[in-house]
Amino acid sequence: MLRRTFPASRAGRLLTVGAALLCAGGALAPAGTAAASTATESRHKVDYVALGDSYASAPLVPTQVDATCQRSDQNYPSLVARSRSATLTDVSCSGATTAAMTAPQADGVPAQFDALDRGTDLVTVTIGGNDIGFSTVLGTCAHLTSGDPTGAPCRSHYAGTGADQVTDAVTRTAPKVAQVLRGIHRRAPHARVVVVGYPDLFPEDGVGCTSSKVPLAAGDFAWLRDKEKELNTMLARQARRGGAEYVNTYTPTVGHDLCKPIGERWIETFAPETPAAPMHPNAMGESVMAAAVAGVLRRH
Numbered sequence: 001m002l003r004r005t006f007p008a009s010r011a012g013r014l015l016t017v018g019a020a021l022l023c024a025g026g027a028l029a030p031a032g033t034a035a036a037s038t039a040t041e042s043r044h045k046v047d048y049v050a051l052g053d054s055y056a057s058a059p060l061v062p063t064q065v066d067a068t069c070q071r072s073d074q075n076y077p078s079l080v081a082r083s084r085s086a087t088l089t090d091v092s093c094s095g096a097t098t099a100a101m102t103a104p105q106a107d108g109v110p111a112q113f114d115a116l117d118r119g120t121d122l123v124t125v126t127i128g129g130n131d132i133g134f135s136t137v138l139g140t141c142a143h144l145t146s147g148d149p150t151g152a153p154c155r156s157h158y159a160g161t162g163a164d165q166v167t168d169a170v171t172r173t174a175p176k177v178a179q180v181l182r183g184i185h186r187r188a189p190h191a192r193v194v195v196v197g198y199p200d201l202f203p204e205d206g207v208g209c210t211s212s213k214v215p216l217a218a219g220d221f222a223w224l225r226d227k228e229k230e231l232n233t234m235l236a237r238q239a240r241r242g243g244a245e246y247v248n249t250y251t252p253t254v255g256h257d258l259c260k261p262i263g264e265r266w267i268e269t270f271a272p273e274t275p276a277a278p279m280h281p282n283a284m285g286e287s288v289m290a291a292a293v294a295g296v297l298r299r300h
Contacts, residue, residue, distance in 0.1 A: 046086040047119050049188070050077030051101065051112045052126035055198055056092035058286050059277040068107050069093035074283050076196070077124060079290035084297070086122065091115045094277075097130045098176040101183060113187055120188035124247075124293060126196040128177055128235055132169035134227075138279055141224065142215040142270060152219030159223070166227045174234050181242030195239035195246050196293055197232040199253035199281055201225075201267050209259035213269035247296045249289045256285070 050056060056077060059070030071092060072078070081088035091112045093105060101113050116123065129135075141154035158165045177195075184193050206222030208214070216224070232250055239246035256266035258279065266285035268276040276282040281289060 046084055046121045048077070048081050048084070048086040048088050048122040048124075049115045049120050049191075050075075050081075050088065050090040050092050050124050051115075051184075052092040052124070052196070053096040053130050054092075054094035054277060054280060055129065055289075056124070056126040056196070057090075057094050058283075059094045059280060060272070060275050061281075061283050061286060062275050066093075068109060070277070072283075072286070074286060076286045076290040076293060079287060080124070080293050080297070083290070083294050089115045092126070095130060096127065098127055098173070098180050101127070101180050113183055116184065116187040116191075118187075118189060120191045122194070122297075123184050123188055123191045124194045124196050125180065125184070126198070127180060128170075128173050128231055129198060131173040131176055132166060132231060134166075134231070135279070137166060137227070138224075138270075141217070141220055145215050145217045145220075148217055150218050152223060153217050154220040155223040167230060170227075170230050170234050173231075174238055177235060177238040178242055181238065181244050185243060192297075193242075193244040194293065194296060195235050195244050196289065197235050197247060197249050198228060199249045199267060199285055199289060200251075200255075200257050201228055201279060203257050203259050204254045211259075211269070213271040213273075214258055215270060245296055247289075247293050249292045252288050252292050253285065256288075 054070065056075060057069050058072035058075035061072040061074050063073050065071055065073045069092065071090060075090070075092065077088060077090045077092060093100065093109055093112070096105060096112065100111065102111050104111055137158065140157060144153035144157060147153055181193065184191065202221050202225040203209070204225065206225055208216060208218050208221035236246040253266055256264055258265060258267045258269050262273055266281060266288060268274060268278060268280060268282050270278045272278055274282040
């Protein structure tokens, strides 16, 4: 795999144009010319742009190749690119929201859409978690746990008065994701666009774990699980409506949530014991996410 840095090289695109011109004249060309055309096409590398937040960039997963965005060369975009011998432009960045697609992030990180153009063949995007403030929700949950460790203080805080604030945030984020997809299609009209969902953070059965590394109240695990499912359901719906494909990374990671022991755990705890950011996929988690993306890409 050839990794290119932004701004992108045009070499792969020129090969594509050359192949197209040769194929257009194939009916009049001798056999040797047709063979050359085929060889040119086979040398074209997929121009792949990866967009998204920290679940795509993989903060603290070795080896970090961008300190500002906390981006790993073992994140799912890098693994997918290597498996497909694609030319990767990875602009995924920790802390990114949908706004970071069209506007710079802090520390001078350019708008992620700057990496797209008409030569882009494949785009993956993982976005939405920061728009709903899920990290803040988790921090609040941890803070409230000590006051009611056997109850559901976080659910009561966010949904105790009737309306569920996290559900409302997911609803408000849906049109933002739709706008992201429209923006990708405008800038990269020939690209295959893939929305990559979030992996399973919490026990699927809703039964939590008691640990200083997972400071969540017993009754909040099921609620948090359901909020993540709502986010993924929204992303799948927007992908379907927005001319994109959706990758379900939740199902392949069930049974490897933050409550599992080291070796079985693909999502790290609040105090990671394997290199990764708190409540984020470790290297194995990113690898499984990559396999899920690759499975969708192989369909056609």
